[in-house]
Amino acid sequence: MNNKTQILMIGNLDTAFLSNEKYDIFRVAEDAVETVDINRDYEIAIIGFDVDESDIFSLLRKIRNCFDDIAMIVLRDSIGDILADEIMSLGGTDLVVGVVGDKVLECRINNMVKFAQLLQRNNCLVNEIERRGQEFDDAQLDIIIRLGKAAEYRDEESGKHILRVGCYSRHIAEKLGMEAEFSDMLFLAAPLHDIGKIGVPDKILLKPGKLDEQEFEIMQRHCNIGVEILKHEPLGLEPFLKWQNKRLSSGMSKNPLLEMASQIALSHHEKWNGSGYPQGLKGTEIPLAGRIVALADVYDALRSERPYKPAFDEEKCLTIMRDHSPGHFDPMVFDAFESLIDVFDSISRLFGDSGKAVDQVVA
Ligand SMILES: [Fe+2]
């Protein structure tokens, strides 16, 4: 690999003082900057003394457009304060004014090269941090969905149910004007609403008929079991990690996503009129995330086929939900849902359990 500093030279500066062993110099006429190979890794651009003053600004812009990280030195015999300010504000990295010796000029160029290299390194680090952040987000989503699926796996519901509930919930939150942070988190947290079903015995969870009172009481426990799984508390990992000489770098701080998921697990069967479970909360005592997921969960259950019922069409779902609306759902959430009915319909078709081809596009 070529380790020489790549210099883009505009103008007729005599560069004999720059050693061929250290520098590769590419000259380009001031009216031909667009023809420069943008794939070349230029570290520094020099705009020579002879370049017309009126061309400097457009040159700076053009060079910066082609090369994000390049350092740009402008050489001038003399210059006014205003012009100097403008050159620097347009991304000039250094300004050399007046007669300077070759040694000084080489030193200035070297300084700029070091500066450009630091900038490049910094940009690489920023990209790396962004990449790792994205990897972390992807891994988090992956784990959450698999965790949600583990719960649904034992139930009659499909893995897509939890994803659809996440989608519906996000749309409602957005319609209600919630911030993106809340809506995005809800999309990830909603799929965990029934994680507590992991702790419900099969004979109750999979019972084909109606649950009797005692069985229903046990079934209701899935809300609190969900909280037990998701709530913030030390996981008891420390002794294990210490024993392996590993430092516990995370896991002890509260995870807002899991906090929201825990809130939803506890409250997604609460009803607006206070007749829900497990706490019998009423109205706005029920966290908003729980009120939203409650509706999304019911809608998806109605739209989906179950062993005990067929999948209902949009109209029937709406009729059933309207009938239950006054007592069951938060009226504000229900209004948002009604205004999104076409979007909900599209989601249920696009991501239906049948896996049939998509015939609509979500608006
Ligand atoms: Fe549930």
Ligand SMILES: [Fe+2]
């Ligand atoms: Fe569900």
